[in-house]
Amino acid sequence: MADSLAPVCTSLKQEYDSCFNVWFEGYLEPLATTATEAQRTSHYQRKAEEFQAKCGKVYAEYQNCLQSAVKQRGIEPLLQQAREEHPLREAHPPADSPPNSK
Amino acid sequence: MHFFSQSFSYEHPWAHVVVGMWHKYPNPKCTHVVSIDVVDRTIDPTTGIIRTERILGCKQKAPTWIVKLFGGSEDAFVREISFVDPVRQTASITSVNLSLSQFATCLERIQYTPAPGNRTSFTQTAEIQARMALWRSAADGLERWLVQRFEQNAHLGKLGFMDVLRALEERQAAPGAV
Numbered sequence: 001m002a003d004s005l006a007p008v009c010t011s012l013k014q015e016y017d018s019c020f021n022v023w024f025e026g027y028l029e030p031l032a033t034t035a036t037e038a039q040r041t042s043h044y045q046r047k048a049e050e051f052q053a054k055c056g057k058v059y060a061e062y063q064n065c066l067q068s069a070v071k072q073r074g075i076e077p078l079l080q081q082a083r084e085e086h087p088l089r090e091a092h093p094p095a096d097s098p099p100n101s102k
Numbered sequence: 103m104h105f106f107s108q109s110f111s112y113e114h115p116w117a118h119v120v121v122g123m124w125h126k127y128p129n130p131k132c133t134h135v136v137s138i139d140v141v142d143r144t145i146d147p148t149t150g151i152i153r154t155e156r157i158l159g160c161k162q163k164a165p166t167w168i169v170k171l172f173g174g175s176e177d178a179f180v181r182e183i184s185f186v187d188p189v190r191q192t193a194s195i196t197s198v199n200l201s202l203s204q205f206a207t208c209l210e211r212i213q214y215t216p217a218p219g220n221r222t223s224f225t226q227t228a229e230i231q232a233r234m235a236l237w238r239s240a241a242d243g244l245e246r247w248l249v250q251r252f253e254q255n256a257h258l259g260k261l262g263f264m265d266v267l268r269a270l271e272e273r274q275a276a277p278g279a280v
Binding site: 001002003004005009013016017020021024025027028029030031040041043044045047048049051059062063066070073075078079081082086088089090091092 | 116117120121124125127128135136137138139140141143145146147148149150151152153155157159177179181183185186187188189191192194196198200201203209211
């Protein structure tokens with residue numbers, strides 16, 4: 001597992017990564033084709049809650065540790081600028097069409 | 103603006119490739135990635151889409167003259183946003199450089215989708231764009247550097263000339279001087 005950019009946060013970061021990886025196992029298994037929309041929604045809702053319950057605490061501790069390092073290293077303004085420029089709140093469209101030249 | 107694109111397929115099922123995404127680093131073949139941090143992660147309870155925002159720390163690959171002229175550090179950071187959609191079975195990743203982004207941006211897009219024969223197709227595009235600000239900043243940096251050099255030289259010139267004048271004065275004050 002990769003290190004954190006802040007060495008003091010690496011152990012929390014790796015604990016969080018492990019937690020995510022365990023939770024993520026099996027997440028991609030397709031649901032039964034007979035599953036209804038409602039069943040699908042309740043499935044993912046349950047998974048999201050399970051993730052929060054299992055990994056939420058270590059995530060909060062990890063973020064708490066990381067935030068000060070992100071500030072110290074001068075990354076925060078760069079990240080802020082990048083988020084404004086490309087919010088990327090939704091996945092980009094499929095890449096099968098060539099990009100428009102500008 | 104420059105474009106780059108490539109596509110091929112991995113001989114692994116899609117789910118395996120997407121699990122692998124989280125295990126890609128550290129990687130002896132990609133030693134330039136030295137750290138990875140999750141700065142935001144959300145799971146959409148309706149669609150199941152996991153959005154993850156990460157910061158990758160890389161060893162600086164900028165030419166040393168850029169680092170020297172314009173500052174910057176040994177570390178370069180990249181922001182990466184990924185979307186894993188378990189229903190539509192797509193994973194898409196967008197990355198953009200944070201460091202030196204005032205000069206140029208490299209926006210990379212990757213997509214993994216299932217392909218026939220339990221394979222995974224991979225497409226990658228990148229847009230590399232120098233900013234107009236490059237020229238202004240480059241000019242600013244260069245100007246600042248030139249001003250400093252000029253000031254240094256002017257200072258040395260002054261000291262040097264003072265020595266010459268002092269030596270002349272001493273010679274004139276000495277008895278028997280012309």
